[in-house]
Amino acid sequence: xxxxxxxxxxxxxxxxxxxxxxxxxxxxxxxxxxxxxxxxxxxxxxxxxxxxxxxxxxxxxxxxxxxxxxxxxxxxxxxxxxxxxxxxxxxxxxxxxxxxxxxxxxxxxxxxxxxxxxxxxxxxxxxxxxxxxxxxxxxxxxxxxxxxxxxxxxxxxxxxxxxxxxxxxxxxxxxxxxxxxxxxxxxxxxxxxxxxxxxxxxxxxxxxxxxxxxxxxxxxxxxxxxxxxxxxxxxxxxxxxxxxxxxxxxxxxxxxxxxxxxxxxxxxxxxxxxxxxxxxxxxxxxxxxxxxxxxxxxxxxxxxxxxxxxxxxxxxxxxxxxxxxxxxxxxxxxxxxxxxxxxxxxxxxxxxxxxxxxxxxxxxxxxxxxxxxxxxxxxxxxxxxxxxxxxxxxxxxxxxxxxxxxxxxxxxxxxxxxxxxxxxxxxxxxxxxxxxxxxxxxxxxxxx
Amino acid sequence: xxxxxxxxxxxxxxxxxxxxxxxxxxxxxxxxxxxxxxxxxxxxxxxxxxxxxxxxxxxxxxxxxxxxxxxxxxxxxxxxxxxxxxxxxxxxxxxxxxxxxxxxxxxxxxxxxxxxxxxxxxxxxxxxxxxxxxxxxxxxxxxxxxxxxxxxxxxxxxxxxxxxxxxxxxxxxxxxxxxxxxxxxxxxxxxxxxxxxxxxxxxxxxxxxxxxxxxxxxxxxxxxxxxxxxxxxxxxxxxxxxxxxxxxxxxxxxxxxxxxxxxxxxxxxxxxxxxxxxxxxxxxxxxxxxxxxxxxxxxxxxxxxxxxxxxxxxxxxxxxxxxxxxxxxxxxxxxxxxxxxxxxxxxxxxxxxxxxxxxxxxxxxxxxxxxxxxxxxxxxxxxxxxxxxxxxxxxxxxxxxxxxxxxxxxxxxxxxxxxxxxxxxxxxxxxxxxxxxxxxxxxxxxxx
Numbered sequence: 001x002x003x004x005x006x007x008x009x010x011x012x013x014x015x016x017x018x019x020x021x022x023x024x025x026x027x028x029x030x031x032x033x034x035x036x037x038x039x040x041x042x043x044x045x046x047x048x049x050x051x052x053x054x055x056x057x058x059x060x061x062x063x064x065x066x067x068x069x070x071x072x073x074x075x076x077x078x079x080x081x082x083x084x085x086x087x088x089x090x091x092x093x094x095x096x097x098x099x100x101x102x103x104x105x106x107x108x109x110x111x112x113x114x115x116x117x118x119x120x121x122x123x124x125x126x127x128x129x130x131x132x133x134x135x136x137x138x139x140x141x142x143x144x145x146x147x148x149x150x151x152x153x154x155x156x157x158x159x160x161x162x163x164x165x166x167x168x169x170x171x172x173x174x175x176x177x178x179x180x181x182x183x184x185x186x187x188x189x190x191x192x193x194x195x196x197x198x199x200x201x202x203x204x205x206x207x208x209x210x211x212x213x214x215x216x217x218x219x220x221x222x223x224x225x226x227x228x229x230x231x232x233x234x235x236x237x238x239x240x241x242x243x244x245x246x247x248x249x250x251x252x253x254x255x256x257x258x259x260x261x262x263x264x265x266x267x268x269x270x271x272x273x274x275x276x277x278x279x280x281x282x283x284x285x286x287x288x289x290x291x292x293x294x295x296x297x298x299x300x301x302x303x304x305x306x307x308x309x310x311x312x313x314x315x316x317x318x319x320x321x322x323x324x325x326x327x328x329x330x331x332x333x334x335x336x337x338x339x340x341x342x343x344x345x346x347x348x349x350x351x352x353x354x355x356x357x358x359x360x361x362x363x364x365x366x367x368x369x370x371x372x373x374x375x376x377x378x379x380x381x382x383x384x385x386x387x388x389x390x391x392x393x394x395x396x397x398x399x400x401x402x403x404x405x406x407x408x409x410x411x412x413x414x415x416x417x418x419x420x421x422x423x424x425x426x427x428x429x430x431x432x433x434x435x436x437x438x439x440x441x442x443x444x445x446x447x448x
Numbered sequence: 449x450x451x452x453x454x455x456x457x458x459x460x461x462x463x464x465x466x467x468x469x470x471x472x473x474x475x476x477x478x479x480x481x482x483x484x485x486x487x488x489x490x491x492x493x494x495x496x497x498x499x500x501x502x503x504x505x506x507x508x509x510x511x512x513x514x515x516x517x518x519x520x521x522x523x524x525x526x527x528x529x530x531x532x533x534x535x536x537x538x539x540x541x542x543x544x545x546x547x548x549x550x551x552x553x554x555x556x557x558x559x560x561x562x563x564x565x566x567x568x569x570x571x572x573x574x575x576x577x578x579x580x581x582x583x584x585x586x587x588x589x590x591x592x593x594x595x596x597x598x599x600x601x602x603x604x605x606x607x608x609x610x611x612x613x614x615x616x617x618x619x620x621x622x623x624x625x626x627x628x629x630x631x632x633x634x635x636x637x638x639x640x641x642x643x644x645x646x647x648x649x650x651x652x653x654x655x656x657x658x659x660x661x662x663x664x665x666x667x668x669x670x671x672x673x674x675x676x677x678x679x680x681x682x683x684x685x686x687x688x689x690x691x692x693x694x695x696x697x698x699x700x701x702x703x704x705x706x707x708x709x710x711x712x713x714x715x716x717x718x719x720x721x722x723x724x725x726x727x728x729x730x731x732x733x734x735x736x737x738x739x740x741x742x743x744x745x746x747x748x749x750x751x752x753x754x755x756x757x758x759x760x761x762x763x764x765x766x767x768x769x770x771x772x773x774x775x776x777x778x779x780x781x782x783x784x785x786x787x788x789x790x791x792x793x794x795x796x797x798x799x800x801x802x803x804x805x806x807x808x809x810x811x812x813x814x815x816x817x818x819x820x821x822x823x824x825x826x827x828x829x830x831x832x833x834x835x836x837x838x839x840x841x842x843x844x845x846x847x848x849x850x851x852x853x854x855x856x857x858x859x860x861x862x863x864x865x866x867x868x869x870x871x872x873x874x875x876x877x878x879x880x881x882x883x884x885x886x887x888x889x890x891x892x893x894x895x896x
Contacts (some may be wrong), residue, residue: 002520075452076535105553168868175867374626376555420616423623
């Protein structure tokens with residue numbers, strides 16, 4: 001009998017996160033304090049993060065235990081299924097085997113819940129009463145709202161204005177879980193007020209929303225900040241995805257030829273691929289593909305330099321692929337991918353040719369998403385659809401049978417209005433002219 | 449280690465549906481031809497159903513094989529998890545064990561997919577090109593759209609107007625799967641035109657939408673009609689739910705004290721409880737609870753008589769609990785429960801005291817739904833929330849530890865606007881005065 005799902009039992013949930021920093025053949029560029037221009041000290045982060053997370057951020061220890069309180073919540077939905085896309089394979093008439101790790105089964109509908117639970121837990125343990133964060137498409141905001149609700153903490157979410165209006169449903173989800181949601185840029189913070197002074201109609205960006213959240217957390221003792229991607233400890237928490245996939249592929253008797261995920265900040269990508277990096281170092285035949293939108297091409301069109309994580313230059317400097325912290329991506333529906341930079345870890349892997357980056361246009365991404373919904377049934381989030389598109393392209397391109405695995409980071413039940421627009425022919429492609437990227441790159445911070 | 453999910457493998461998907469008619473201690477009142485007033489003949493249904501489904505409708509054979517083509521699609525999401533609601537139990541401080549069968553994991557988000565796939569398959573085999581149906585909340589319409597897409601057939605859905613506007617998202621889902629969606633009552637059919645003549649602002653009802661779909665199917669040779677609930681063959685296809693639950697409870701070492709499901713037409717209820725009816729006949733201690741909205745109280749306030757399944761008196765006469773085919777339920781958000789009658793099988797079980805019916809008000813139902821979302825994480829559909837509410841009430845009421853099992857028929861990701869209204873205090877309770885029910889009961893057909 002052809003099997004469609006590879007399921008694991010609750011005892012198979014990893015009880016440690018995997019820290020890829022322990023196994024890299026190169027040293028990672030440290031975070032830099034923009035004031036001193038020196039590597040960041042733990043104390044520099046104490047105003048916004050609990051010590052446990054700061055230590056994870058800087059750790060080079062290979063395995064980090066997952067607290068039992070976190071595992072207890074993971075067990076609501078983990079392990080997640082690894083699905084064989086047999087109906088998509090038939091539709092494509094491909095000889096390849098296509099698998100997808102279904103992170104959409106989490107209560108909040110995406111992989112973001114994996115780190116939200118961990119971050120809320122460590123903040124709760126540190127006596128923090130309220131967490132402040134930003135969100136793009138709303139996947140991170142809803143995940144953190146659920147996590148704060150689980151541990152009985154307050155939650156305030158600065159939501160990128162374009163998504164706040166395009167995706168009211170994830171706002172509703174945050175309200176159901178008791179969070180407060182504010183359209184960013186807002187009048188609540190100095191950062192927001194300054195942006196609105198320059199452009200009252202500004203649609204916002206992740207970078208701007210980060211500025212507002214960081215500012216508020218830094219100014220309030222009982223509040224901390226929480227980030228849904230980019231930072232090392234966030235990607236660390238996502239490695240449960242790849243660790244489960246390794247077990248599941250072993251059960252299926254498979255070795256992957258391709259690992260694919262979409263990249264905004266890089267967390268669902270890192271979560272899938274980090275546990276496979278040691279394999280990649282031994283076997284060049286393993287292809288690891290990062291997929292980003294042409295509307296926000298940090299890895300395919302950006303530079304690998306130190307830059308701020310936010311627009312208002314409040315964060316530490318991160319060595320990463322960036323389009324410049326002032327770059328404002330076009331208002332595509334994959335709001336979660338609208339970030340000017342990318343995780344320092346993922347950027348380093350790309351800079352050392354362990355990861356290949358590709359970019360896709362909005363229309364071809366939605367076409368792939370509808371193909372997937374009509375074959376596999378599940379409707380992908382627009383962000384996730386970037387990975388679907390790349391997997392379909394590779395399956396079509398490969399003449400020999402390959403094992404293709406991608407991360408199905410979230411479902412699109414809360415993005416259906418974007419599908420309406422696509423089906424009505426109202427969506428367009430976006431690609432920023434190199435000139436506009438060059439312009440925003442002029443604002444990169446000078447280090448020396 | 450406390451377990452949260454009881455999972456089965458794909459080989460555990462039942463390969464036969466269970467026909468409860470084989471084991472009832474009483475004979476079922478037949479469908480009646482309204483013209484001849486005689487029991488319905490198979491030929492009377494040939495204009496709108498394929499023979500295979502007509503035979504299932506009238507069969508008393510205990511087990512009916514599930515075709516392998518149907519099983520192949522079931523395996524995309526079945527078996528579904530039986531979840532232990534441990535966090536809800538802790539929140540309620542109950543000694544009871546609460547389990548819920550999670551049918552929300554189907555591609556369309558509800559149990560409706562179980563019969564949609566079966567019905568589309570038998571129609572395809574009979575050479576039918578297009579299926580016409582009605583939908584309330586849109587769960588059935590989206591399920592049939594997906595099923596028709598799977599078997600390469602056309603699909604037209606008459607959607608109750610109040611839901612067409614309240615739930616545009618399920619409409620989007622139907623569009624993604626290639627179906628055509630029409631607000632009912634419409635100008636497309638004689639039935640619709642007559643209703644609009646009487647009341648141009650009519651918000652519609654399932655009964656009216658059924659009339660339009662049946663009329664179109666009857667008038668078109670290449671098109672058939674498909675119903676999402678009420679009829680015997682529809683409930684038959686849903687018994688995969690209860691058959692899986694039996695296996696899962698055995699694994700958990702449990703015997704249920706309570707089986708609970710919401711009831712509109714009765715299909716998710718029948719799907720869960722029919723496989724347990726033989727147990728109920730042996731053990732009076734097993735409580736089987738049907739939950740309906742006070743806004744549409746067919747089993748708690750209706751009469752057990754022969755009535756039409758639709759408003760325009762096109763369907764056969766069904767012996768069922770009914771509020772009268774002209775009864776128009778208030779516009780509650782649980783659109784899938786807004787039906788004047790109820791499955792003949794479920795009604796008979798209720799009339800013979802094998803099933804107890806209770807009703808809930810809209811506000812207490814949403815309160816229970818939010819409690820569930822904050823403890824278990826998953827947001828219930830408003831229909832499903834009726835079962836959640838009843839399960840919570842029973843857990844609170846029972847002093848001794850009991851095993852409570854309810855059917856989580858669908859998720860609420862596409863009902864979040866209703867949650868917004870609830871959280872904003874904009875929802876109200878509805879209960880129809882007995883007088884208005886008495887009035888609509890005056891229109892029951894005279895048989896003798």
